[in-house]
Amino acid sequence: MRTFFHNQIFSLVAIATVFNGCLDSNGKDRDIQVFERKKVSFSTPQTKSLYAGTPNDPIYPYQWHLEILEIENIWSKYTGKGVSVAVVDSGVEALHPDLYNNIDFNKSYRYSDGSNDPSPDRRQLQNDPYTNGHGTACAGIIGASGWNGEGVIGVAPCVDIVGLNPFSTGLDGDFEDALGRLDIDISNNSWGGDISNVLYDDPPSMRGIEQGIKYGRQGKGIIYLFASGNEGHNANYSTLHGSPYVFNIGAVTRDGEVPLYSNFGDNILVVAPAGDEYRLFQNWGIFTTDLLGMDKGFDSYRIYTPVLRKYQGDYTGFMNGTSSAVPVASGVVALMLEANPNLTYRDVKYILIHTAIPWNIYRPEYMWSRNGAGILYSPYYGFGIINPPKAVEMAENFETLPPQQEVTKSQISNTPIPDNSEEGITSEIEIDESLKIEHVQIEVDIEAENISDIDIDLISPSGTVSKILFDHLIIDGNLEGWIFNSLKFVDEDSKGIWTIRVADTLEGSFSYLKSWKIRILGRKE
Structure with a gap:
């Protein structure tokens, strides 16, 4: 069985914070501007936004992960345009006004009914309205539209989002198909085995990945990014996450620390910003898109991000776990591929390794050491924190590695x-x-x-x-x-x-x- 890698921890103390922490000294809402929801339908023409300087998306000031990664400095040159990112997940809310224009409906697929609408199906929403907002949250982190005066902005705000929803059936063959599709560039996967302390093998998924590596992107290989997991255990329990064809991504919180939940091990590639489950009400979560309405997605527990209460449940600031780190990394890779579409999956991995920022290297609990080639490595940080400006800069003129x-x-x-x-x-x-x-x-x-x-x-x-x-x-x-x-x-x-x-x-x-x-x-x- 497979499961998602975001956490669901809400205490009574935290719930009280929702109602006490959103007022200023005068008793007024400390909320950002009121959001007027713009309805869309499948007949609405799709129009991608264009770069227009500092984003006017009203929730952007709360997207701290974009600030610390200096993403805004990249957008004047690269926004992910022309790059296709599959969100292999629980579905992507097709009619979300911050996602609709970036969704590629020709490639998207919901396996339960063969529809090109990638949204969670009715059964998913009835059975678990909370968890099935997961894919929509990931999609927003990767590629929510920018400069449209609405909500949030993605790391790669002009990317093509392909919603693939094999969780609508859970069948092995559907996961193999979703991972083996050859009409995408990047595959975002914030999921893994549903039991944390057993050895995990997933032959159907590996068959799909091997297909994508061999034939995807005209032989250059699809870039597969996976969440390392949220159990605080050794990620080497999973052959899927440790595969040489997979980028195994860990989490780092707003203060640069690896959270206790982030799985560790010598197969971690890099870490990327993720929400801190214990400080979500202090705006330490990742702000992103959510299923539309107050009764689905992260709002289905009637627990709302304080600064987003007027946004009618269409956004959340509670996305967290390694599930929120992977789409950040996927967005960065999309910027790299726009800068240089000729990069192979090995080139991308090489660049991420050699531009990552080692962090807290003198803290013994993170077990940093230098290998025989002089490269620092930690089983908690991998090669370090992902470094978008340097990664994109190196990607621009990178010469392909010799054959493996x-x-x-x-x-x-x-x-x-x-x-x-x-x-x-x-x-x-x-x-x-x-x-x-x-x-x-x-x-x-x-x-x-x-x-x-x-x-x-x-x-x-x-x-x-x-x-x-x-x-x-x-x-x-x-x-x-x-x-x-x-x-x-x-x-x-x-x-x-x-x-x-x-x-x-x-x-x-x-x-x-x-x-x-x-x-x-x-x-x-």
């Missing part, structure tokens, strides 16, 4: 793992080929009575240690043939001896390393 190559080698071990031992056992594989590393996978075959006892480290020839498995939170799964991923070795040389260290650190169970395999993706330079 790979080397794979396996080792039979057949070695018992000592119980209750931090030292564990080691096994080595020597790689003769020299590649500049882009991604490393290991496939382990470990028999274990209790997989939550197992720690796994991978050590490169340069001495860099990637902690693959270490948090002891898994309650279910099988490590026999399981694949883990690491980005920590980026730009190191693959040649030399690679070492896996496996330990059973808790008492009372038997475990056994049968074999392991390493797969290194990189390029000759």
Whole structure:
């Protein structure tokens, strides 16, 4: 099963804040200007807004994520025009006045009835009016229209939004189709497995992604962005999120801290601004579009963003979680692709890595370290906070990376793992080929009575240690043939001896390393 990655935490104290925190000393609403809803219909002509300087969208002053990322400085050159972003989600409100002009209805699809209306269907709204506003919120962060005097503005306000709604059925085949569509440039996915502390594999979705990488964008590959998840667990539990074809995006809040909910691990690429679930009523959420009306979307609990009470429920300031970080990153990638449509998915990943801003590097809890190529990496921040101005600047004249190559080698071990031992056992594989590393996978075959006892480290020839498995939170799964991923070795040389260290650190169970395999993706330079 699949689920969304935004949080639903509302306390009685927080609810009281709604009604006490929206008045000034004179008892008047501290609200921004009243919104007059402009009705649209499918017969209304679509007209994209054009760049017109500082946005006149009235909620723009509350969109703090755009300010700290300096997005406004990019819009005079790039707005995402001509770039197609699929929102693979619960649906996108087709008639929302801040989304309608940017939705590509020819490509959008609702799987429950075969309609090109990407909105949540009636069953979705009846069963869960709150959660099914999720896709509309993501779409607004990516590409709400700008300079139209209404609501909010997206990171890429002239992008083409393609609403794909496989959650209307939940069928594996529909997710495979939505991810394998070849008429888009970017795929935004703020979802993952619905149980946080079990190993998660999703072959149908991976088949769709592999199709898009191989054939999408005339062979340059669709850019797939996924939310790392909101459980505060190791993102390496998921083979989908760790795939070399996926950009695994974590969250960072308004103060630059990684929130406790954001999943961590050595497969995190970068982090992007996201809402802080504990300070939503202090305007620390992401302000975006919501399902129309007071009874659907984030307003369905009758809890309203204080400064938006007069907006009739069509907008929210409560979007949060890694679900809100991914569409920020998707919007940034859209700006990059407008700047240079020839970028491959590998080029985009390279640029994000080499322009990200390392943050809080002296805080030990974030586990920053420098790899053998001199690049800083943290399992919480990845390579750092996404940096739109620098990423777009590098994208403009970027020369495509040399073709990707790979080397794979396996080792039979057949070695018992000592119980209750931090030292564990080691096994080595020597790689003769020299590649500049882009991604490393290991496939382990470990028999274990209790997989939550197992720690796994991978050590490169340069001495860099990637902690693959270490948090002891898994309650279910099988490590026999399981694949883990690491980005920590980026730009190191693959040649030399690679070492896996496996330990059973808790008492009372038997475990056994049968074999392991390493797969290194990189390029000759």
